[in-house]
Amino acid sequence: MTARRFYVVGAKLAPVGYDSEDIALKVAREMGEGTAVVDTQATPYHPMVRRIQNGEPMFDAVGAWPTRRAPEQNLIEAAKTGSSAIVAAFVAAFVAAGLDVNARDANGATALIWAVARRVPDCVKLLLAAGADASARDHKGKSALDLASAKGQDAIAALLRGAGPGNHC
Template identity: 45%
Template structure:
């Protein structure tokens, strides 16, 4: 429980210190708070944290950018604030190579999927296993995202490192309707 409260406490501390103009956090502290703000939906803090030296494209200890954290946690206002602050929506995470687009396909955040598609990233970007956002959407039966991704140019014939396509991923999950849709 304390672990969950720590980020919230840190963000509240920053808000009070910025509001009182008592202290500007160090760039290192601003960076940590930016990751917390991304997860917690505190878009209002993004400009102040960037001004205090937070790098919008830095990766946290687990290899995620603030934008990936905002997308994964369904924080549209933070995603918009980060993009406005020049965060790169196309950067993958450090370890697996997953993009924010892949994260929203995994989590099922359709509105964020649409926002990210407008950012102009490669719709066929691959992670280190050769998987695409379309494959992840197929894995979880995210039909709205499948439609969006295909309309944006996603290649349903692309195969991952093990030779699986989005259709075969859907079929392996027992989702024949999605597999059929992807083979048309």
């Protein structure tokens, strides 16, 4: 499997990758309202996501980051956005490229820990399904479950507790 530049992400959060922006936008229009096209190589500070609204692709207010500088950090940056469409696209790109979904930032936090911090259950589900380690701890010794519990995020804490053996719970 090869990582693609553009990912079309519909309501079921099952991204499909394309090399051509035109084809990705055509597919998104066919899928209908709310469908997102994520450009995983967008220019920094330029909108990264377009959603279909009234049949036309409209930019979301999520800016890109320098995706080529540190590819192993892209999933963490995606999780920081709190956008399930962006996380779905970068999970697909990471899996296709054989990159580690458990990469860490300078503080030892993983994309899963950031998804919990952003309080987005769909992002947590996507990362767990991709093999994110629910028991991973940051440099302060805190896990995603510790963070969810401390923030009163009961639904997310339940997801983390229910993670399968491959997720180290």
